[in-house]
Amino acid sequence: MKKILLFTLIITISQQITAQSKRDYLVTITTPWGEMHAILYDKTPKHKTNFLKLVDDKFYNDLLFHRIIDGFMIQGGDPKSKTAKQGEMLGDGDVGYKVDAEITPDLFHKKGALAAARDNNPQKASSGCQYYIVQGKVWNDKTLKEQMARSPQRVFTDEQKQVYKTIGGTPHLDGNYTVFGQVIDNLWVIDSVAKQPRNGQNRPLKDIAMKIECKKMRKKKITKRYGWEF
Template sequence: MVKAIIKTEKGDMTVEFFEKDAPNTVANFVKLAKEGFYDGVTFHRVIPNFVVQAGCPFSKDEATAFRAGSGGPGYQINCELDGDNQYHDRGVLSMAHAGRNTGGSQFFICHSRANTAHLDRNHTCFGKVVENVDVVDDIRQGDKILSVEVIEA
């Protein structure tokens, strides 16, 4: 089982990944995390009672911050929408995209099920915060991800 600790300015969140349901999305996130891609990106989109979104490389630098939300790793990955865990609930990590099969590095974490059910089977759910999910509630736009530590058991 692969886990990660997403270290933010507001605290650390431990994530368990849905390797069976979204193997390619998990592998992509883990690869980017190990490369340090997420270190220093901000939560560029925060919608209370909905989601917090991060993963855009343009959010790292003041000179490119105006483009935050439009960047990625330089490639796109396909959505993985089948499986038992493909529903959005509190603490679920899901791949952001600009249309089916256009995700790459941007992801969001859900605040609750009540306002995210319409995302089911449209965005790939690839993990869930299993420790310190309350950190999601404290995140504000512009808060940084300090690092993502991958733990492979």
């Protein structure tokens, strides 16, 4: 009897794990110019868990994209931005903890990459809340080689080089920051945010608020709707 019960328990747990693997979280980031959707990588579990918790707590709602650089990236997640005065310098707000670096060579800074901001700590640990979305630019062979030279310790695959020469991104950041997700549609929204007028500290002259939600969805449905392959 005990063996039967144990076997039944193993089967039940196995079924639960299988069912769990068939679903994932779809993240919706809303801006004044529209929505973009993103997935979070299982290869960066600490960042994924932390980001989902903050989203579930509605932490990001009404925060600002406080730093934008056209041709580079858009950054948000500073909790101080919710009540900041117009023109006030932002970027040093946090939640009191860091997330261990989870830098993985095959998760790189192509356009739409969701990555964690950080200070200059030698462990490259990430901010507990601030993140950026890569806009970047498209590179040719010459300019890409120059960018790659800025990260001599990083080995770029042929596929990654091709992405940087077609979709674009910011290759010199590879190996230095944790990429933990990817925007999978409406990349033009990033462009819309990035091109807004900004001051000398790269803060938009007009506040750009965000709202972030997440919903668990079947992976097949995400693939069918957005073309993302898990």
